[in-house]
Amino acid sequence: MKLNDLKLLREQAYVNGQWIDANDGTRFSVTNPADGETIAQVSSLGQAETARAIAAAQA
Incomplete structure (x- = not known):
């Protein structure tokens, strides 16, 4: 697979209007x-x- 526009x-998660990484920096x-x-x-997001993310969705 090739993405022409990198x-x-x-490589992050979009949570509550922000791109975030895992708190501990882990990736998969x-x-x-x-x-x-x-x-x-x-990012390998944890608990x-x-x-x-759940709190933001319920707000």
């Missing part, structure tokens, strides 16, 4: 299932980030 690729690979190629490394 500015469109975001997203792979293309057709060929196993790594497409991106994205705290999930709670933040």
Whole structure:
């Protein structure tokens, strides 16, 4: 897979109007299932980030 405009690729989560990383900085690979190629490394959000997203959604 090729993305022509790399500015469109975001490796963070969009929560409450902001792009955020995992609090502990962990990431995981997203792979293309057709060929196993790594497409991106994205933030691995945990319990705290999930709670933040839920609170924002319920506000």
